[in-house]
Amino acid sequence: MTDNQRAITDDQRQRAKLIWAYHQMHHDVQPTDAAIGLGSHDLGVPAYCAQLYRAGLFPTLVFTGGPNPTAPERFPRGEAVHFREHALNLGVPNEAILLEPKARNTGQNITFSRDALAAAGIKPGTVLLVSMPYMERRSFATARKMWPEVDVICASEPLEFDDYLKSIGDEKLVTDQLVGDLQRVIEYPALGFAIEQEVPEDVHAAYTSLIHDGFTSRLIAG
Structure with a gap:
């Protein structure tokens, strides 16, 4: 990583990985129209x-x-x-x-x-x-x-979280994106943009703690 591509701590990585897993739907890929x-x-x-x-x-x-x-x-x-x-x-x-x-x-x-x-x-x-x-x-x-x-x-693309981090090369950016997408999952239904999705307590706790840690560059204004 370059100086502009900041790493995250092991604890932040585990919280980000929890959100990463939640974002994936784990659908069986089948033929479609x-x-x-x-x-x-x-x-x-x-x-x-x-x-x-x-x-x-x-x-x-x-x-x-x-x-x-x-x-x-x-x-x-x-x-x-x-x-x-x-x-x-x-x-x-x-x-x-x-x-x-x-x-x-x-x-x-x-x-x-x-x-x-x-x-x-x-x-x-x-x-x-x-x-x-x-x-x-x-x-x-x-x-x-x-x-x-x-x-x-x-x-x-079927990638593990650590492999995706390596492919992008910027752990902070990826974590910002994970947090930003979860904010949209949470808030967009009330705006009429999406259906409601249940967010498990541990995923929501990881989300709020990462916001507290400053992973906020992809958040939308409240």
């Missing part, structure tokens, strides 16, 4: 989408996302555009990919992808959402609110 690769800063999403496509799990793949609001330099032409190019390089045929380059949040990822599929004459009954590992639960809760008529399966 379509898949949606949710925009993010992580090329693990299109790479895993390509792997699942090659395994024959879906015929159509939507990549969704405009410029990343927290790291616009990461994918300057927008998340969906870069994800599509990465998937093409990994063997996904162009005709299997739909592009949705305007979404700026998860709710728009879902609704705009639904619209892109409809415009292509596709009305799926089942959808596979592929996201970063710590976004599975929020993606699920959002999709169930915004698109309740479809059955949703969530998936992400």
Whole structure:
């Protein structure tokens, strides 16, 4: 890690790992009518989408996302555009990919992808959402609110927490993101953005203690 990539303590790591496990839905990945690769800063999403496509799990793949609001330099032409190019390089045929380059949040990822599929004459009954590992639960809760008529399966690149930390290289940033996503899981239902998700007491305690420790850069203003 560089000087700007701060490490976390062993105790903070254990609390972050608890939240990491909660964020993952542990769904059985099965064939679906379509898949949606949710925009993010992580090329693990299109790479895993390509792997699942090659395994024959879906015929159509939507990549969704405009410029990343927290790291616009990461994918300057927008998340969906870069994800599509990465998937093409990994063997996904162009005709299997739909592009949705305007979404700026998860709710728009879902609704705009639904619209892109409809415009292509596709009305799926089942959808596979592929996201970063710590976004599975929020993606699920959002999709169930915004698109309740479809059955949703969530998936992400199968990485252990420590391996994901190493792949990103910034333990503080990853922990900030875990905390920020859990805040959204907790607060978005009251705003009409997602369905309610039960948060176990130990997960909530880990969340509040990490906020107290200063892992707050990805929190939304109250």
